[in-house]
Amino acid sequence: MRKLLAIALLSCATLANAQTVLIRGATVHTVGDQGVLNNTDVLVRDGKIAAVGSSLSAPADATTVDAKGRALTPGLFGGLSAIGVEEVSLEPTTADAGVILNAPAFEMQWRPEFDVTAAYNPRSVLVPVARVEGLTWTMLAPASAEGGTFVAGQGAAVTLDGRYDAVLPSSRSLFINLGGNANAMSAGSRAGQWMLLDQAIRETRAPSAQGEHMLLHPAGREALAKYLSGGRVVFGVARAAEIRRAIAFAKRYGMKPVIAGGAEAWVVADELAREKVPVLLDALENLPYSFDGIGARLDNAALLHRAGVRIAFTQFNESHNARKVRQLAGNAVAHGLPKDAALAALTVQPAEIFGLAGERGRIARGQVADLVLWNGDPLEVTSSADQVWIAGRAVEMRSRQTELRERYLKRLQ
Amino acid sequence: MHKSRYLLCCAVLVGACANPPQQTNEQETKAAFTAVPPEPANPYPSTYHASAASATLIRGATVLTGKGTRLDNADVLIANGKIEAVGPSLNAPAGARVIDAGGRWVTPGLIDVHSHLGVYPSPGVNAHSDGNEATDPVTANVWSEHGVWPQDPGFQTALEGGITSLQILPGSANLIGGRAVTLKNVPATTYQAMKFPNAPQGLKMACGENPKRVYGGQARAPSTRMGNVAGYRQAFADAQDYREQWRKYERDVAEYQKKSADKKDKKDSEESDEPPVPPKRDLKLETLAGAMNGDIRVHIHCYRSDEMAIMLDLSHEFGFKISAFHHAIEAYKIADLLAANGVCGAEWADWWGSKMEMFDGIQENIALTDLPKNGCAIVHSDSDEGIQRLNQEAAKAMSRGNRIGLNIAPEHAIRWLTANPARALGIDQFTGTLEPGKMADVVIWNGTPFSVYALAEQVFVDGQLEFDRANPAPQPRSDFLLGQPGAGAQP
Numbered sequence: 020m021r022k023l024l025a026i027a028l029l030s031c032a033t034l035a036n037a038q039t040v041l042i043r044g045a046t047v048h049t050v051g052d053q054g055v056l057n058n059t060d061v062l063v064r065d066g067k068i069a070a071v072g073s074s075l076s077a078p079a080d081a082t083t084v085d086a087k088g089r090a091l092t093p094g095l096f097g098g099l100s101a102i103g104v105e106e107v108s109l110e111p112t113t114a115d116a117g118v119i120l121n122a123p124a125f126e127m128q129w130r131p132e133f134d135v136t137a138a139y140n141p142r143s144v145l146v147p148v149a150r151v152e153g154l155t156w157t158m159l160a161p162a163s164a165e166g167g168t169f170v171a172g173q174g175a176a177v178t179l180d181g182r183y184d185a186v187l188p189s190s191r192s193l194f195i196n197l198g199g200n201a202n203a204m205s206a207g208s209r210a211g212q213w214m215l216l217d218q219a220i221r222e223t224r225a226p227s228a229q230g231e232h233m234l235l236h237p238a239g240r241e242a243l244a245k246y247l248s249g250g251r252v253v254f255g256v257a258r259a260a261e262i263r264r265a266i267a268f269a270k271r272y273g274m275k276p277v278i279a280g281g282a283e284a285w286v287v288a289d290e291l292a293r294e295k296v297p298v299l300l301d302a303l304e305n306l307p308y309s310f311d312g313i314g315a316r317l318d319n320a321a322l323l324h325r326a327g328v329r330i331a332f333t334q335f336n337e338s339h340n341a342r343k344v345r346q347l348a349g350n351a352v353a354h355g356l357p358k359d360a361a362l363a364a365l366t367v368q369p370a371e372i373f374g375l376a377g378e379r380g381r382i383a384r385g386q387v388a389d390l391v392l393w394n395g396d397p398l399e400v401t402s403s404a405d406q407v408w409i410a411g412r413a414v415e416m417r418s419r420q421t422e423l424r425e426r427y428l429k430r431l432q
Numbered sequence: 433m434h435k436s437r438y439l440l441c442c443a444v445l446v447g448a449c450a451n452p453p454q455q456t457n458e459q460e461t462k463a464a465f466t467a468v469p470p471e472p473a474n475p476y477p478s479t480y481h482a483s484a485a486s487a488t489l490i491r492g493a494t495v496l497t498g499k500g501t502r503l504d505n506a507d508v509l510i511a512n513g514k515i516e517a518v519g520p521s522l523n524a525p526a527g528a529r530v531i532d533a534g535g536r537w538v539t540p541g542l543i544d545v546h547s548h549l550g551v552y553p554s555p556g557v558n559a560h561s562d563g564n565e566a567t568d569p570v571t572a573n574v575w576s577e578h579g580v581w582p583q584d585p586g587f588q589t590a591l592e593g594g595i596t597s598l599q600i601l602p603g604s605a606n607l608i609g610g611r612a613v614t615l616k617n618v619p620a621t622t623y624q625a626m627k628f629p630n631a632p633q634g635l636k637m638a639c640g641e642n643p644k645r646v647y648g649g650q651a652r653a654p655s656t657r658m659g660n661v662a663g664y665r666q667a668f669a670d671a672q673d674y675r676e677q678w679r680k681y682e683r684d685v686a687e688y689q690k691k692s693a694d695k696k697d698k699k700d701s702e703e704s705d706e707p708p709v710p711p712k713r714d715l716k717l718e719t720l721a722g723a724m725n726g727d728i729r730v731h732i733h734c735y736r737s738d739e740m741a742i743m744l745d746l747s748h749e750f751g752f753k754i755s756a757f758h759h760a761i762e763a764y765k766i767a768d769l770l771a772a773n774g775v776c777g778a779e780w781a782d783w784w785g786s787k788m789e790m791f792d793g794i795q796e797n798i799a800l801t802d803l804p805k806n807g808c809a810i811v812h813s814d815s816d817e818g819i820q821r822l823n824q825e826a827a828k829a830m831s832r833g834n835r836i837g838l839n840i841a842p843e844h845a846i847r848w849l850t851a852n853p854a855r856a857l858g859i860d861q862f863t864g865t866l867e868p869g870k871m872a873d874v875v876i877w878n879g880t881p882f883s884v885y886a887l888a889e890q891v892f893v894d895g896q897l898e899f900d901r902a903n904p905a906p907q908p909r910s911d912f913l914l915g916q917p918g919a920g921a922q923p
Contacts, residue, residue: 108786109641145785259918286918303817306554306586307913313555314918339785339793346824349884400824400884401831420784420794427764428796428836431803 038412039064041077045086045392050093050367051381054359061091063388066411071382082413084392084406092362092397093382094155094389094409096369097341098333099253099279099299102157103143103177103185104135105338117162117171129219129234131193132242133172135161141181145338147418150179152342153397153404155389156187158373160253160279161194162336169201169212170194170219173242174253176373178389180409190373192277193246196255197265198311213264219243220272246274251374253277253299255335257311259286266294277372280335282312285319288326297329297372302351320364321355330360331369349398361398387411476577478627480616482513482871482894489524490876493533498540498850498865502843508538510872513895518866531890537880539846540866541596541873541893543853544819545731545778546758546812550600550615550623551576553584554816555912564603565610569647569654570667572635573715574610576602580623585910586816591617591899593820594881594888596873597628599857601758604638604733605646607654607663611719612636612731614857618893619909632858634755635723637664639734639743640789661742668750671720677711678721684708729755729858731778735789737765744773756856758812761793764800767807776808776856777801780818781828798826798848799833799840810856811848822849827882842882871895 040063047056049071060075061068077083106113115138118130136159149157156179161172176190197212205211215234222229223240224247235243246252252274254265262278269276278284281298284291291298305317323330332347334340348361356364370380379387388411395402407414488510495503495518507522508515524530551563562579565571580600590598595617602609612634615626639660648655654663685708722728730747734740734757747754756776757763761784763770763777770777779801784793802809811826813819830845854864863871872895878887891899908914 107788107791109645110788283918303820305589305820306816307916309555309557313913313916316918339790340783343782346828346884350821350824353885353887398884400827401882403831403835423792424764424794424796424836427800431764431767431800 039078039081040388040408040411040413041075041081041083042091042390042392043075043083043085044088045091046088047071047382048090048092048362048397049382050359050363051383053383058088061382061390063390063408063411066388068382068384068386068388068390070384086392089405090393090395090397091382092153092391092393093366093380093386094391094407095153095345095365096331096333097149097154097157097179098331098337098344099160099174099335100157100333100338100341101135101159101162102145102149102179102338102341103139103141104159106140106143106145108339116160117164117167119164119166120168121166126232127168127215127234128236129168129170129215130239131170131172131219131235131246132238133161134174134191135159135172136175136177136186139177139185141177141183141185144419145341146179146181147415148339148420149341150407150409150414151404151416151418151421153345153391153393153407154341155179155391155407155409156375156379157341158190158192158333158369163196163201163204163255165203167204169196169204170216171196176375178409180412180414187373187375190375192251192253192373193243194253194255194279197261198256198258199309200311209261213268216268220247223247247272249273249275251275251277253279255279257282257309257315259283259314261311262287263290266290266296270294279333280312281323282308282315282319284328285316285322285326286314288323288328291323292327295329297331297368298323299331299333299369299372301334302332302347302354302356317350317354318356320351320361324356324360329368329371331364331372332361333369345398346400349400352398358398476575476624476627478629479622479624480618480620480627480629483896485510485513485872485892485895485897487511487516487525487528488872488892488895488897489522489528489530490533490538490874491530493536493538493876494880495538495866496540496843496846496881497867498846499867500844500847502841506538508866508874510874510892510895513872515866515868515870515872515874517868531876533876535879536889537877538866539594539875539877539881540850540864541875541891542594542822542849543857543859543864544590544595544598544813544822544849545756545810545853545856546814547590547598547600547816547819548603548814549586549590549598549816549819550580550582550584551602552816553581554586564605566603566605566646569607569643569652569663570716571602571606571610572608572667572717572719574602575613575633576600576610576636577613577623577627580613580615580626582620582623582626583910583912584816585908585913586819587617587619588909589816590819591891592888592901594823594875594877594891595819596875596891596893596898597854597857597859597863598819599634599731599853601634601636601731604636604642607638607643607660608667608720609636609638611728614859616893618896618898628859628862630862632727632729633722634729634731634857635719637730637732637743639732639739640736641787642733657739661746664746665749667716668720668724668746668752671717671724672750674711674714674717675721675724681708681710724750724752726753729856731756731758731856733758735759735761735787736792737762739789740766741769744769744775755858756808756810759790759814760801761790761797764794764797765792767801768804770801771804771807774806774808776810776852778810778812778853778856779829780814781811781825781832795828795832796836798829799836799838802833802840802844802848803838808852808855809848810852812853823877823881823886824884825849827884827886830882842880845882
């Protein structure tokens, strides 16, 4: 009952504009140098964290929330997803995650200028479903669909507070999906992927020297060129040998590589650490789903972390249930990853990977006030978010799913 | 089990006339599973044998019995592969292995009512796609067990998650996908050596989008939900007709025998009539007749509440019993209807939305399915990942229920992945609870299983320690992983 009152109180708070909020007496997981601070207050003003400390005084306009010792964390990363880009995966009129050109192989054309964020709909029902579970931002990732290309295009992070201009621009990245699953898009061989990538780079560098059948339009060449001078490129790749090739390729052409998937990343952990290449991974992947990921294992995250590789958690092709990402982190802990590293892999690490750590991912003065107050251990499946704030505003803790629940719970009782 | 006495009687009679009955162990113990028309008793019999395990006493654990009770600081005694006793301060028989389980939790072995391990194994290459005979909307003649690859590495990882029994179903491409098999999760080179002795088979049916997408896309029926229902109805109508042909044959046989006997009595020298000719066996209709007969448990992939209600009507029209609706994303809308019909809902904790028929998923679905009197909720996986942590799925479902005030205790929620799936599979007399006489399918957890940090430490199947986290086997169980660099499930 006490909890319900607290939630009701917070719902009132959502009515207020330009919120000043004082969260009192929380167990604050700063995910920064200060570690975990017990019985600590966090002051939020103008969308930012204004102060973190004990016994902060409440400004006159502040809404005060008594955390009663509950855990407060930064807002969580929803992983690579198509939240707001895909309403019903199997309904083509609602699914916008990838370009499908259906071009025959000899006319193959790439569109790296494709930017999936242009399809983002902040009013998608997936957005509240994700954010009431503590996900405050996600990385929109273009998909390599059948009939599309393995250079999927560009994506970027969005904040999930429902604003129209949701893109966090410095996170923009190019997505390239390698390996056996992309064979059908690369002339039947994974070696064809490097052949075609080399061709695209030659076209970008010296378009006039190329022949009739170019892979890229002028806009595509322009887009790709940006990534050849330090741009972030997310390589979807599982096999150890191909992770090494991706790193070497990125190095050769001045790209900043990120590995996504990385089922066998643990095999080349030392190299990843040395080259400072981060890995986005699904910590539940432990079966050889393909011949690319024969070495998949549950302690991949723990082994990478131990070797000094920056990791972040994500699911793949899972937007509706993006909230499950928290369960990935908990399982990584059960298989050897320290708890603080697991929380970091849901917060500050993905922010670092996508160039956003200056503004989000930690609880510290000056950071965007994306915060989650939990009713238990933030990594535990039996816990859930009592209240979420995005950019300092209390999120209404409702979604289409809670509406359905309320309607039918009444009928059953 | 709902069974027509008349049909059972016919089957026995036909067996006597047409085929000399083969007295197998299974037939002895489970004569009730004789199909009508006269399918040979069991052409693909189980060769599973519980290994002779030494007695084991698990001491001082928190025990969730699966019957709805929780015993603190209790012991579980296993002998001869069976649960011998559960309670405080049990004595260890001479030579018994004694496990100090202080701080540990003990549950029945977990049961997944919905798996495609073996028929959609890892690696998921084209050659391994053996779960959907998507060449006709009604393939009641196919059996999933004939597609099970026992070397699927997913069996091992499921075992490490505490799964001791599982039903392998055909996929959902077809209206009627074929027969399902229940396995014990033990290493084997043949599926027969995993086949759960005396478990009834299942029948997989599917509602909604999948069949109409698969066949509608080929400009064949069904292309609509109307076509779906017409397809089920015609199939069962054909099966009724087929059953009638066999009934008539039975009557003819009886009449023929009577006539022959009369003639014998009269010492009639006339030439006797030709004996009646049995109808041609039809493997599709044989399966459907088995479902109507109650020998084969009906499991229906069905998401929407309105479609589940239609399927209930269908079951009444043709006189079969639905064991469980699988996925049942909208079970919470008709939880009372399901409970009133004694039908279980086998569900995910939180997956939703990838198809239109999954759009109304909520995280309280399992808890609300459980809510009415006689409600039967089951946590299922339909996934080689989910099956490894059914306990976490149950934990999510339980906590979401508790969040809306339902007050669900672990000793109750554990039934969703033990006793309830056992009931749906028709193996509840053998396993699913920790009761004396039942198979010693037991899991020792490192703490409460309702946690993301929970790990199964030891898993017993029929009293045999099949997985021990502290002493993992030096080699992978699957032949496929042997000799693959870096491969192998790491507990």
